[in-house]
Amino acid sequence: MTDKPRVWVSRPTFPGIIARLEPHFQVTVEAEERKFSQSELAARLAGQDAVIVGLKDRIGAAEIGAAERLRIVANLGVGYDNIDLDAMSAAGIAVSNTADVLNESVADYTWALLLGAARRMGAAERWLRAGHWQATEFKAWLGSDVRGRTLGILGMGRIGQAIARRALGFGMPVIYHNRTPLPEADERGCNARHVDKQQLLRESDFLVLALPLTTQTRHAVGAAELAQMKPTAMLINIARGGIVDDAALATALRERRLAGAALDVFEGEPKVHPGLLTLDNVVLSPHIASATTETRRAMTSVAVDNVLAMFGHGPQAGRPPNILNPNVL
Numbered sequence: 001m002t003d004k005p006r007v008w009v010s011r012p013t014f015p016g017i018i019a020r021l022e023p024h025f026q027v028t029v030e031a032e033e034r035k036f037s038q039s040e041l042a043a044r045l046a047g048q049d050a051v052i053v054g055l056k057d058r059i060g061a062a063e064i065g066a067a068e069r070l071r072i073v074a075n076l077g078v079g080y081d082n083i084d085l086d087a088m089s090a091a092g093i094a095v096s097n098t099a100d101v102l103n104e105s106v107a108d109y110t111w112a113l114l115l116g117a118a119r120r121m122g123a124a125e126r127w128l129r130a131g132h133w134q135a136t137e138f139k140a141w142l143g144s145d146v147r148g149r150t151l152g153i154l155g156m157g158r159i160g161q162a163i164a165r166r167a168l169g170f171g172m173p174v175i176y177h178n179r180t181p182l183p184e185a186d187e188r189g190c191n192a193r194h195v196d197k198q199q200l201l202r203e204s205d206f207l208v209l210a211l212p213l214t215t216q217t218r219h220a221v222g223a224a225e226l227a228q229m230k231p232t233a234m235l236i237n238i239a240r241g242g243i244v245d246d247a248a249l250a251t252a253l254r255e256r257r258l259a260g261a262a263l264d265v266f267e268g269e270p271k272v273h274p275g276l277l278t279l280d281n282v283v284l285s286p287h288i289a290s291a292t293t294e295t296r297r298a299m300t301s302v303a304v305d306n307v308l309a310m311f312g313h314g315p316q317a318g319r320p321p322n323i324l325n326p327n328v329l
């Protein structure tokens with residue numbers, strides 16, 4: 001038997017796309033998606049040349065301890081806070097993500113959440129399903145318009161910009177805060193104006209979080225930040241759990257110091273802070289902003305392309321396109 005390099009795929013994805021690896025690699029795909037312990041991950045990574053992993057797989061120095069042949073960790077996600085990039089770089093292992101292919105579907109879903117929160121869709125549906133709809137009342141279920149209200153975006157990468165571009169259709173002015181303001185042409189392209197974080201908090205009617213989770217951004221929105229927001233404002237988190245202090249958010253929502261929220265991500269997910277579960281002014285969603293068939297297929301394809309290119313195959317042979325630590329190449 002030829003000694004092809006080995007790839008481990010930590011979850012079922014799209015077999016037809018993974019099959020592109022088969023001419024060049026011995027491929028092992030886990031039949032079921034689950035959370036692996038540190039020692040299970042270490043055992044699975046040992047002996048692999050490449051791995052395709054997802055957000056539940058936390059990969060750091062301990063997990064790669066016995067992975068002497070490993071050359072690339074391809075992450076099925078644009079966010080890569082599950083991977084210790086420094087530890088991978090120190091071991092000479094490349095890390096790739098799935099930047100870009102999910103921008104538009106995540107932006108669409110952000111608007112679904114924003115509109116759902118503004119128009120109270122989740123609560124209204126629960127009420128209807130519970131059999132409470134006996135008569136239609138003129139003043140029942142009043143939500144708020146979005147037109148003319150200010151959209152704020154914290155973190156203006158490519159997803160933030162895709163969210164901002166859609167605001168034109170809703171007639172909303174856009175302000176944003178980012179460590180580095182966008183070049184003028186990009187600001188014009190999404191009709192957005194850079195402001196400092198305090199102004200963003202004070203002036204946003206809908207504040208969308210679209211920044212990565214790092215040690216600097218953990219609890220970037222906590223009790224102090226929530227206190228600066230308008231009591232009529234709504235917070236939308238499509239970025240990562242941990243960027244918001246969920247306990248502080250639950251308190252602010254319960255006390256109506258903030259009108260509403262829509263959350264796709266949670267601190268410690270899949271657990272959700274119990275204080276959020278009982279509130280009707282928050283839309284809750286199980287981390288599915290990029291979950292369309294087209295996008296999840298595209299994400300799988302990007303991971304496969306990076307593995308192939310890393311080993312000198314495919315159109316990008318030798319130039320894997322999404323490497324986060326190119327210094328190791």
Ligand code: DGY
Pocket residue numbers: 055076077078079080102239290291
């Ligand atoms: C990402 O790509 O980081 C998403 O959160 C996972 O779908």
